[in-house]
Amino acid sequence: MTTNPLPLLHARDLPTTGEELRSATSTVNALVAGLRASPSATDSVRLRQALAPDHYETAGPQEAPSLEDAFSEHDAFFGVARAHGPADLFLRALLVAEIDTALDLARTASSLSPAERSTLVSGGSALLCHRRARHGSGNLVRPPEDRTAPPADEHTAQLRWKSGHRLFFAHLQAITVTCGCAVHSRTAAEQAAYLEYTVLFCTSAALAMRHAADFAPELYVRSIRPTMTPPHVGSGFSGLQTRDHYHLVQSLDGLGTRLLPDVVEGTTYRKFEEAMERLYAAHVHVCRRFGGDTNASLRMEASKEDSGTTGAERARQYAGLRVRKLGGRRSAA
Template identity: 70%
Template sequence: MTTTPLPLLHARDLPTTGGQLWSATAAVHALTAEQESAATEPEYVRLRRLLAPDRFEPAPPRETPSLENAFSEHDAFFGVARSHGPAEVFLRTLLVAEIDTALDLARTSSSLGPTERSRLVGGGSALLSHARHPGGGDLVRSPDVRAASPPDERTARLRWACGHRLFFAHLQAVTVTAACAAEAADAAEQAAFLDHTVLFCENAALAMRHAADFAPELYARSVRPTMTPPGVGSGFSGLQTRDHYYLVRSLEALRTRVLPAPVAAAAYDRLADALERLYGAHVHVCRHFGGDAGGSLRMEAGEEDSGTTGAERARQYAAMRVRRVRGTKRAA
């Protein structure tokens, strides 16, 4: 569905400490220090060319064959290549995904409001503008959408792919900032990282809504058929999302390492609320595309019990994940 793969770092190469993350932001800050913020198509293209890794080392398989095959099929469908490299690749590809989304917003009309569009493409800039690199402003800004055309079959497919790529990049940012929070030296630092985690949960929810921001009939006619054999294996599913698999593991590690201080506990509670909104966005997409009346592709392929609807299954799954996050959260 896309021609140029987005080289997202393999999750095991992502930064896991504040020091690693700030080294990555420093490298990207140095790379973009002389750049104007992007708000028009030529500016987007110039900035994308600067940020996109021109060479990257493919990441070798890291999981069992059955899991790796499922992850790889999902990556390939959405135009993602898993790379091995320095931590700055994480931030560079996040910004590239945001630029691609800005270009998509300029091309195809959106139901998101101005503030939502700005947040959708502003997460990478938020990291770059952290206290270590103040005054950077928004490197990627929401475009002028007045000339955007309504989605059609071609642009709906492009939006589905582009929105998912941004969603994956945001999930990586949740994983990174949650891991940094788990390793924080004190409660104030932990709360600061958790606030970034909340931001990226909310941005990921927006990315999911953006990916599905077109008419249900376009999905039924032009998108859903591409996610069935022979294009992909039977039962193609969001459960094949590699970045969500690692996000869950990162959050489970964080859960028992929240420091015993009110500021950290309050930040963790905000994270649990943000995760509920993130999973709620997935339920919204299921319902928008008819999931209240039928099953998911996985259920229709017989790989899950089909005694319920796709939207209800998504709600059950969301509730289970949020319950786990809201469980025991104090370090021993």
């Protein structure tokens, strides 16, 4: 897997309408014309070379200095570069992150089921083909067959932790994009169609979290957690420094009040709310897997908080607050 940073568009450059997203998919479809879907590493590398941008403009600071410093530290740790450029860069980065995950799965095993592994790397294909991708059928990126050896050393665990997070960030961007397209659509049918994509990306983002943590807890304690403490990073390193989640939360604020009533009352919106709950539950799962049921988070440790609350419980509290930001205007039952 390449060590070059993944160029993720800054939030201000992400597509916000269906027209912008369709233009981006047309550009990317032209780039990958003639490249077939295959689980082989050779074909995946060729596809990645076709999609990775030769150059891009680095996005300058856009937030208040304290926020920008925290976001930039988080980006640098996980190997992300913030880019300014055309909307198709969003989709190219998403596909590159999916390819990197497929290559990781080719090296080491996963506890995800075959269907879950397919969903994990199918979102970019779904947007390119304007359809919901199911179980790898027609996907541009495909996971390989099962591997028997899980990440068993510090190096492979580090690769999975960081590449899995990069895919997670790309999925967060896709949630922001598809929600924005839904809000800017004029008909209930179009809004519901974009929310179907959002459900897919909520599901794949939750799987990306599980994938990122898919190695033995002792490897996390021995190798990964220490790299997220001083002097490697600032004190209190936290998922709250995730730039893409910050912008996603802003875009979701009161989402239900900005969609047509028929959509908010419909089954697709309910599936979306359930998918968001599963997404945050996946974060709680990672906290619990790596000792969060009994220990404080790095942020809580740095602040010397002594509330008796564990890292996993604090993650559950944040999850509830964020899901409630969706708002809505359903009729009373």
